[in-house]
Amino acid sequence: MRINCPHCGERDYKEFRYAGDAVKTRPALGDADLRAWHDYVFLFDNPKGAHREYWQHVLGCRQWFVLERDTATNVPGRTFRPRERGSR
Amino acid sequence: MRDRYSALALARHAMTGAAWPRAWRSAEPKSTYDVVIIGGGGHGLATAYYLASRHGITNVAVLERNHIGSGNVGRNTTLVRSNYLLDGNTQFFEYSLKLWEGLSHELNYNVMLSQRGQVVLGHSPAQMDVLARKGNIMRLNGIDAELLDRGDVQRLLPYLDYSTQSRFPIHGGVLQRRAGTVRHDAVAWGYARAASALGVDIIENCEVTGFRREGDRVTGVATSRGPIAAGRTAISVAGHSSQVAALAGLRLPVESHLLQAFVSEPIKPFVNHVISFGAELFYISQSDKGGLVFGAHIDGFNSYTQRGQFQQVQTAAECAVALIPSISRLRLLRHWGGIQDMTPDGSPFICRTPLANLYFNGGWCYQGFKATPAAGWCLAHTVANDDEHPLVRHLGLDRFERGNGHDEYALGLWTYRQ
Numbered sequence: 001m002r003i004n005c006p007h008c009g010e011r012d013y014k015e016f017r018y019a020g021d022a023v024k025t026r027p028a029l030g031d032a033d034l035r036a037w038h039d040y041v042f043l044f045d046n047p048k049g050a051h052r053e054y055w056q057h058v059l060g061c062r063q064w065f066v067l068e069r070d071t072a073t074n075v076p077g078r079t080f081r082p083r084e085r086g087s088r
Numbered sequence: 089m090r091d092r093y094s095a096l097a098l099a100r101h102a103m104t105g106a107a108w109p110r111a112w113r114s115a116e117p118k119s120t121y122d123v124v125i126i127g128g129g130g131h132g133l134a135t136a137y138y139l140a141s142r143h144g145i146t147n148v149a150v151l152e153r154n155h156i157g158s159g160n161v162g163r164n165t166t167l168v169r170s171n172y173l174l175d176g177n178t179q180f181f182e183y184s185l186k187l188w189e190g191l192s193h194e195l196n197y198n199v200m201l202s203q204r205g206q207v208v209l210g211h212s213p214a215q216m217d218v219l220a221r222k223g224n225i226m227r228l229n230g231i232d233a234e235l236l237d238r239g240d241v242q243r244l245l246p247y248l249d250y251s252t253q254s255r256f257p258i259h260g261g262v263l264q265r266r267a268g269t270v271r272h273d274a275v276a277w278g279y280a281r282a283a284s285a286l287g288v289d290i291i292e293n294c295e296v297t298g299f300r301r302e303g304d305r306v307t308g309v310a311t312s313r314g315p316i317a318a319g320r321t322a323i324s325v326a327g328h329s330s331q332v333a334a335l336a337g338l339r340l341p342v343e344s345h346l347l348q349a350f351v352s353e354p355i356k357p358f359v360n361h362v363i364s365f366g367a368e369l370f371y372i373s374q375s376d377k378g379g380l381v382f383g384a385h386i387d388g389f390n391s392y393t394q395r396g397q398f399q400q401v402q403t404a405a406e407c408a409v410a411l412i413p414s415i416s417r418l419r420l421l422r423h424w425g426g427i428q429d430m431t432p433d434g435s436p437f438i439c440r441t442p443l444a445n446l447y448f449n450g451g452w453c454y455q456g457f458k459a460t461p462a463a464g465w466c467l468a469h470t471v472a473n474d475d476e477h478p479l480v481r482h483l484g485l486d487r488f489e490r491g492n493g494h495d496e497y498a499l500g501l502w503t504y505r506q
Binding site: 038 | 328330331334339340341342343344388389390391392393397399432488489
């Protein structure tokens, strides 16, 4: 699998580290609802198909970004900087 | 309808030339069952067998999307052992190993248990302390464990790298003699045959596409071969737990990851034990056909592809040569991937769910195969009694919200991602 880092271009996947589901939204700081925090931290949709996830280019620019990837085929799609329009 | 397998039956069939009957019935789905088990892997078939043989519930269907033995029960590295550290795991896996020890007789099917012993190596004084502690915990629970120093390991496994250039020098190890390997396909076939003989319907090519519910109660399933009503329904589909649970509206603390295994070309008998490297997640054994079987770490990102990335092939090969330099010219013949549920604390689930009459078994993280008999035993108990078996009370879906994560390696949550 080759991933297109938004800063460095296409590189082999082993330069990167998978860092989890980017679809989930963290509850607001100060949110006292433990159920919301539990669901955010521990539960996953874990889809078989289109997914949106954080990766870090650990052996490159060390930047975090969002990658679209199909988990059923491993075909990687677009990448976004975390706050870029369309990253969510 | 079925022949009991024995030397006499073998002789009779050899003399008369009579064909052996099919090992289990190919059943058509009925409209209603007392219990429906989703997933015809080792765990699902074992659950059906123990429901029928121990709880007297024989109106049971096992629904398999593909064919029996096509999933993780045939995609593992066939190891069985019970050298665990945490209370709960220690007793559960020892119970499983004891069931393995009697399984061929129980099922009248040779699962080819080979208790060749497993050595976990230590590569530093600190690691030897950890292994000594682990061995002591096992012995306090009545499980066999022997601490080995470097000389003991060298006498037992003379072909490892004991040279001064060794990157990870061998300081010793801990040996569990009762650990070993099992013929994994035979486990699926043996449980299927024994369950079928007790009246369980094993239904292949039958995919569950939805659940029938009345309020918070599950009353059956919709399948690719029509609706089936069920008194109780159990999910046992590790790898795809999230997909099936989502059909019932449940989200799970599970991510699906890919684990690879590797087999070399066959060689004469050489590695007579199971050996676990202490410096990396890597282990090796030799199959009856002569191939060296390697197991390693997950690929590192969530995937359902059942095929691996090259990086793990390379890592496994590097570990193999670091451990046994003499196999450096051996070629890898095959490698394959299985999809497994990874959980935040590395421990599984066998429990009731928020929906009445729906039960869940999954989240096995690396250790599903060796757990097969005990998982079936405990899930059957949980389904039959609508209450968790005492061995798995700590393995509920609600343990994270109660702060009771069950973390065998004491490294904190999510260690599989690091």
